[in-house]
Amino acid sequence: AQTVTQSQPEMSVQEAETVTLSCTYDTSENNYYLFWYKQPPSRQMILVIRQEAYKQQNATENRFSVNFQKAAKSFSLKISDSQLGDTAMYFCAFLAYDKVIFGPGTSLSVIP
Amino acid sequence: DAGVTQSPTHLIKTRGQQVTLRCSPKSGHDTVSWYQQALGQGPQFIFQYYEEEERQRGNFPDRFSGHQFPNYSSELNVNALLLGDSALYLCASSYWTSGRDEQFFGPGTRLTVL
Numbered sequence: 001a002q003t004v005t006q007s008q009p010e011m012s013v014q015e016a017e018t019v020t021l022s023c024t025y026d027t028s029e030n031n032y033y034l035f036w037y038k039q040p041p042s043r044q045m046i047l048v049i050r051q052e053a054y055k056q057q058n059a060t061e062n063r064f065s066v067n068f069q070k071a072a073k074s075f076s077l078k079i080s081d082s083q084l085g086d087t088a089m090y091f092c093a094f095l096a097y098d099k100v101i102f103g104p105g106t107s108l109s110v111i112p
Numbered sequence: 113d114a115g116v117t118q119s120p121t122h123l124i125k126t127r128g129q130q131v132t133l134r135c136s137p138k139s140g141h142d143t144v145s146w147y148q149q150a151l152g153q154g155p156q157f158i159f160q161y162y163e164e165e166e167r168q169r170g171n172f173p174d175r176f177s178g179h180q181f182p183n184y185s186s187e188l189n190v191n192a193l194l195l196g197d198s199a200l201y202l203c204a205s206s207y208w209t210s211g212r213d214e215q216f217f218g219p220g221t222r223l224t225v226l
Binding site: 004033035037042043044045046047050091093095097098099100101102103104105 | 143145147152153154155156157160167168170200202204206214215216217218219220222
């Protein structure tokens, strides 16, 4: 069975600081995609960053970057220069054969 | 370019009733997936539609059914509602061929079953 685990239910970070959210997953597939989604209180699920499993280079999108360790099945998200608008639920997700499996989420609060 | 839209925004039903939720995919997308997100949890995959057929299904009972129309829009139907069906229902769209690696989500429909 494919599963996604996020071991940090809640996290907080001071504005302008850096925070890392953890994610591990379990799969027997070799070709898959990994994502981090952000869901603010408005409920809209927004894609933050994605990683193709066949790419060794870690994905980066502005202040967001990932540390992808395929052998360890680990996919952490680093947010640099945290902003108040980063406050949201963050979901790690795994996609194989068109079905997206989500983790339970990490609630991130950015403190002014 | 309109993104994924869902209607209604909120819905209140009583146990035993039936409900229909609607989704219009992002322009150019031909595949629609539905997810159930209980309060405080991550979304759970319900099923996916492409070419008006259900292509994949998650671990949900037959009370959950769907439909896709020729214009790629989709409906989610839930019969014999239970209190546990109260959740946010998310629709996501994607391309069946290229771009299948990313799904775009709608704002969701909040269903409350009393």
